[in-house]
Amino acid sequence: MNPQHLPVQELSKSSSTKDLYVNKIRDGTVIDHISAGHALDVLRILEIHGGEGHIVSVAMNVPSKTTSKKDIVKVENRELRPGEADKIALITPGATINIIRDYEVAEKTRVKLPDVIKGIVKCANPACVSNAGEPVEPKFLVERQDPLRLRCFYCVRIMDKQDVLKQF
Amino acid sequence: MNPQHLPVQELSKSSSTKDLYVNKIRDGTVIDHISAGHALDVLRILEIHGGEGHIVSVAMNVPSKTTSKKDIVKVENRELRPGEADKIALITPGATINIIRDYEVAEKTRVKLPDVIKGIVKCANPACVSNAGEPVEPKFLVERQDPLRLRCFYCVRIMDKQDVLKQF
Numbered sequence: 001m002n003p004q005h006l007p008v009q010e011l012s013k014s015s016s017t018k019d020l021y022v023n024k025i026r027d028g029t030v031i032d033h034i035s036a037g038h039a040l041d042v043l044r045i046l047e048i049h050g051g052e053g054h055i056v057s058v059a060m061n062v063p064s065k066t067t068s069k070k071d072i073v074k075v076e077n078r079e080l081r082p083g084e085a086d087k088i089a090l091i092t093p094g095a096t097i098n099i100i101r102d103y104e105v106a107e108k109t110r111v112k113l114p115d116v117i118k119g120i121v122k123c124a125n126p127a128c129v130s131n132a133g134e135p136v137e138p139k140f141l142v143e144r145q146d147p148l149r150l151r152c153f154y155c156v157r158i159m160d161k162q163d164v165l166k167q168f
Numbered sequence: 169m170n171p172q173h174l175p176v177q178e179l180s181k182s183s184s185t186k187d188l189y190v191n192k193i194r195d196g197t198v199i200d201h202i203s204a205g206h207a208l209d210v211l212r213i214l215e216i217h218g219g220e221g222h223i224v225s226v227a228m229n230v231p232s233k234t235t236s237k238k239d240i241v242k243v244e245n246r247e248l249r250p251g252e253a254d255k256i257a258l259i260t261p262g263a264t265i266n267i268i269r270d271y272e273v274a275e276k277t278r279v280k281l282p283d284v285i286k287g288i289v290k291c292a293n294p295a296c297v298s299n300a301g302e303p304v305e306p307k308f309l310v311e312r313q314d315p316l317r318l319r320c321f322y323c324v325r326i327m328d329k330q331d332v333l334k335q336f
Contacts, residue, residue, distance in 0.1 A: 036218075036221075037217075037218035037219040037220075037221070038218060039218055040208070040211070040217060040218050041218075043208070049205075049208060050204075050205035050206060050207055050208050050209075050228050050229070050239065051205040052205075053204075053205070053229055053237075054228070054229060055227075055228065055229045055230060056226070056227070056228040056229065057225070057226065057227045057228070058224070058225065058226040058227075058228075059223075059224070059225045059226075060218050060222070060223065060224040060225070060226075061218070061221055061222060061223045061224065062223055069221075071218065
């Protein structure tokens, strides 16, 4: 294996300060421009707890060109599943998603919430018809992206980011 | 600010694969040789959820010289508090802790469980005297470090790593 392609390589091995060079990944996903402090929420959305064996790197509260600070998550051998990008958009609307295939960016998108979201989160109102065991899919109008403000289509309950984070 | 001293620096900015060079930290803690998959448990022990503002970098399931895979956690401007090293030792007995001050390793230790641990975890037996609201500090004999096997000094309940992880 060419050392250049090692996903993580310790530089200056004589130094105990453990510089880490987190190298390019061959296949996987880089989620960048995550709102500072939300990287672990993104890992939760991706259902990555560590034991799955993926090579994962995370940087939190690092300097950013566009905002003052940001988080980054990089996962090898994992692409996003349906709904995951929308969940990420709910908690960090400026994030970008880079799908890497064979060391190249195959797709690059900025997450974007649609005007209406369906089936991603449940209504926080236990009395809502969407929580009554009926075949009613949860549905929300996205009134504002940042800070997040969702309005339930059925019971008009307002939900914010904290309500959403509790579900991930 | 000298770019060399930026804690995280994007290399090859033209590339969207987001190479990350996680540089030396000035002051903080590097926890290395964490058992693969346990980095997020270590963050939980340190009570780092992201919102605290520390620059944090995490690498999971990366190649290691001594074991097949390991995790690494690096936290800027944070040293370990009393008890945290023992908690880390409970879940990842081979970890090393490097305290960095002014870019140098000021202390380097391998975590080690003592033969008896006190006050770090509670007994999993709700009927144990140490859970009865009496002034009895939880106390365990460390019968085995890896895989972990603790024996309660009072009720002889055996605890393993899973029992301990639930408390962090």
